[in-house]
Amino acid sequence: MESAMGPVKKWGKRYGAMMLSVPVDADLLKADSWTASNVLYYDSTYLDGNFGGWLEGNAVVDQSGQLWDILRVDDRSTTAEKAAMVKITSNGREASFNDDQGFVPFDGGSKKFTILYDSISQHYWTIANHIPEKVKEENLGKNPAGIRNTQALFSSRDLKNWTMEKVLLEHEDVAKHGFQYVDFLFEGKDIIFVSRTAYDDGGVGARNNHDANYLTFHRIRNFRKTL
Structure with missing residues (x-):
């Protein structure tokens, strides 16, 4: 923290x-x-x-x-x-x-990410905000932390060298579309994750890419096959 x-x-x-x-068997409600x-x-x-x-x-x-x-x-x-x-x-x-x-x-390291270890594949995994080269060129001089319109799956064996395995979510617009603050779990052969998502809603849409209008649920099937 x-x-x-x-x-x-x-x-x-x-x-x-x-x-x-805190020890796993301790009383979490006691400060000491x-x-x-x-x-x-x-x-x-x-x-x-x-x-x-x-x-x-x-x-x-x-x-x-x-x-x-x-x-x-x-x-x-x-x-x-x-x-x-x-x-x-x-x-x-x-x-x-x-x-x-x-x-x-760390691709996406200027935005929040979560890292989990999978003992079956013996890899660490994260879902993070990748910035494609075209988007970098179109947004020169902008803070990379504000570019959240692409979410991708990455893996690593050592926590220091990461490989992008698959683009999961993306939208061409940077200003009012974003997939962010992802957290995830392993579920059998799959990864399940939730995203704070700014996307079209049939009305005015999200205020901006950060101030999202959805919480969305997603599943990556057979994620280990992306290696």
Whole structure:
């Protein structure tokens, strides 16, 4: 999760990355059941001064057993999106970040994403907002976090190298169409997911691509065959 109590009181820059954890057999309603790590707040020196903040992290365990907080990254200087990998100790008390190695290429990384591990395929999977090259060319200079009209399925073996397996949802319009804030589950051979969706509704439509007018349910059949 993130603390919003950073010294810079602006979106993005106010967020500090942290982990909150609890034993599986503990009483979740008791405050002293929970362990909080230290908070890593905004650092203006990251990404050669182009770091705009990190937020909406994922708790993910890699194949060696290391726990990570993998976060969305705000960097408006480029369309080459990325994620940040914050290292968490096994007791959940210490968060640390190496800015030389901790930023990894991640298509869709400027928007919220969820990462899950599938033990059958032995891959990590995510559904994220890909930006096609044509859309990049048509929207030069725009913040990549605001381009959400294409949603795609990605896989990885190591959390650092990701492959786009399939485009799932797309619309040619960027301004008032979006598929975003996806969360998903594995269900047998399929992935089921929900999307906060801005789309045509027979009236005025969504206010913009972010302020969606639908919550939509989707199924990816035999998703492992995309590998």
